[in-house]
Structures are given as structure tokens and as C-alpha cells.
Amino acid sequence: MPSSRKSNSKGNNISEAKQTQPIYVIQEHHATHLHWDLRFEIDGVLKSWALPKGAPQDSERRLAVQVDDHPINYATFEGTIPEGSYGAGEVIIWDRGTFNLESYEPGKRLVVDIQGSKLKGHYCLFHFKPTEKSWLFFKVQKSNLNKKN
Template sequence: MNTDDVRPTGDAPRFVVQIHDARRMHFDFRLEVDGVLKSWAVPRGPSDNPRDKRLAVPTQDHPLEYREFEGVIPQGEQGGGTVIVWDQGTYRPLSHDEQGTPVSFGEALERGHATFWLEGARLHGEFALTRLRAGDDEPEPSPVAWLLIKANDNEAVHDGPGTPDPYNARSARTGRTLHQVEAAERTHQD
């Protein structure tokens, strides 16, 4: 694949990956779609290694402004815990129908399989989100979870871990760790 053909333009939709140290540590993978951030909790984080198939559990849509959020959500509130922006950038939808005609990203998600090219501070290249179903015997298939998978392209990493240790990871926006963001919030409150 010629990567020049899939790199996004300046008005491309945005994405963000936030590390969220809440009840359970996880990564929040968010894509700008139809005026909101479609969101998935990815317990082990996105990987740039095609061998890693990452579970991605859909969560509620978030407002676009949330892609810049970094701070502490108070305990007792939904999602209470510390958040940093691990990666951010733009993406380009790559999904198409059976005839090869491009489809909107929202439609691709509704169909249960969306491919896209990320241009982030850390993540680059083609990825796919594929919906898993609860079971074929159900009258209406229910989305239980998705898989987030890196394509085997020129941007893929084949040796080493695909995602860093979230406790030592640094923000793509500020360079701070989760601990530093939390400490700064405590200092600000005192």
C-alpha cells in the first residue's frame, strides 16, 4: 500500500488515546465521528504489533472537547481517576463496501467493521475495529465487544511489546506521567 495515498489532510477527523487510571487501569480509544468522540475502553491499550488483538469495549460517546482532557476526575464521579493523553492526532477512514465503494465511517461502525489510518504522535498506520457478537443463536446480535487490530503495514512493529507500561507512560500533550498529573492536582487543591 502506498502510504502517500492514505495520509490524512489538515481537516481530517481527530483521535485521542487516553490512559485512565480509574477503578481499573485502561486506555480509552476515541475517534471523532459525526460530531462526537466514539469511545472504547481498551484494557491492554492499542498495539502497533499486528499479532496483538486488543479487546475494545464500547463506552459512552464523549464531547469533542474531551479529546484534550488531562487531569483528575474526582472519586465518586463516573470514571473517577487520573487521565493523561497518551496519543493524539488525525485519522483517515478507509472502509468500503463489497463493491469497493467508500462508506462513511459511521456506517462502517454500524456494519461492525471499520478500517482507518492513524497519524498520531505514537500510533501510525492502518488499524481496524471489528465487532464481536454474543452468539449466532440470538434473534438480534448484540455488540459485546470489539477487537482493535493493527494492520501488517510498513508502520507495524514486529518485535517487542506493542504498548508501553501505562504507569511509566508520558503524555503526548504535556510529557507528564499519571503520577505527575495527580500530584499537580493535589498541589493545586491545597
């Protein structure tokens, strides 16, 4: 995170209480286009996807565009990214919590059990265009977790 970013963490420091489960966060990002940044702590970084239309509700499937990994401390960032900087605009935490990693095939599929304030339950990220950064993000029923997509 560039030092030019101004943070208003408002006590949202996830590391204040030692986490035994990995971090999950969605940040609402008012940049050139409003979108939501979905992040999961995996392998010491925040694996990240941009959600152009927000988190899926019920049976919706939402586009998730994979973006660069972010450092863990970015999970608590809220504030303003200054004009002229990449991602300029306001960032607020829309949801946060922890997750259990149910299944992980790097570059192909990620299934998690999210315990957030707003999102709860089993969700899947599925890479449907291997030559692109396009994934689908959707909620799944626990009974469907072992079925092939």
C-alpha cells in the first residue's frame, strides 16, 4: 500500500485479536467505477478479485475479476486513495470476518465457508476463462460442494 494513502481505520484492525482463522474482507471501492474488492488470506497474502456488481445474493452468480495480490495489512484499510494514484477514490469495509478453506485448486477453483457480518455460508470462485482473469463468484449449498460444476 503506497504511503500516500490516508487511512481512517476506526479501530477496524483485524490483527488486534489474534486470528486463528484466515481473514476475509470485502471493500467497497469508489474509484473510476464503483466496485467491491473481495479478498481472502491465502499463502501469506490477500488473494483478490474485483466484483463489478457486488457480492452475490442467494442463487446469483457474479463476475469476479482477479487482481493483484495485496499485503495482509490491506484488509483493514479504509480511507482515500489520492487522485493520480492507482485506484484513486474512497475505500470502506463493506464486510469482514474469517473463512474456512474447503477446497483450493490454484488458478481453477476456490471454495470457502465465510463467516462475515453480511456474507455467511459456502461460496465458490470458479475460473471459467483460463486465459483471462474472469471468475464466477456464487453461493453454494453445502450438499452441492462435492458435485462437479
